[in-house]
Amino acid sequence: TQLLEQSPQFLSIQEGENLTVYCNSSSVFSSLQWYRQEPGEGPVLLVTVVTGGEVKKLKRLTFQFGDARKDSSLHITAAQPGDTGLYLCAGVSGGGADGLTFGKGTHLIIQP
């Protein structure tokens, strides 16, 4: 069974601060996806990283896939209250036709 360890599980910071969320595994994934979920809604896809060492930027969010494709990180610069939500990393194994393996999620609160 492939596992994704996500940390921290809870994070509450002030507006304007930076933060990093980590997603680690002992298994190799063909790709890794990051989602953001707000209460009462389904997860919304933020980004997919596929290539080892890949870095993708989405405005103030920077996503990185480890060289060995076993870990990933999400860095948010100058966090804003609108960034509040549950952030989930999810790994895809095999040929990408399988269901996702999710980390436990990071509950992020940005205080104004």
Add this chain to the structure above:
Amino acid sequence: SAVISQKPSRDICQRGTSLTIQCQVDSQVTMMFWYRQQPGQSLTLIATANQGSEATYESGFVIDKFPISRPNLTFSTLTVSNMSPEDSSIYLCSVYGPPSYNEQFFGPGTRLTVL
């Protein structure tokens, strides 16, 4: 991206009853996935629903408890049978959608409370 709708959006049910959740996609897809999200938790894959064959269940989930139908390439149902309070969760369906079909998109979820 694929547009996915689910019915009902929420329900409150009595112990021992069953609830069928519907998932509709705006495009034809080979596989649909059903997940459970327990209160305050992450998502766990229940099963993969293929059109024309029986669903494939993950460890810890069985067909008698979570029967799934997949009558065509745009629709699936998940039934939660003989419910108990431990079944109170959000149930979500997802698909691999366009443009690359290597990214999963999720429905809004069905919030189930069992009394």
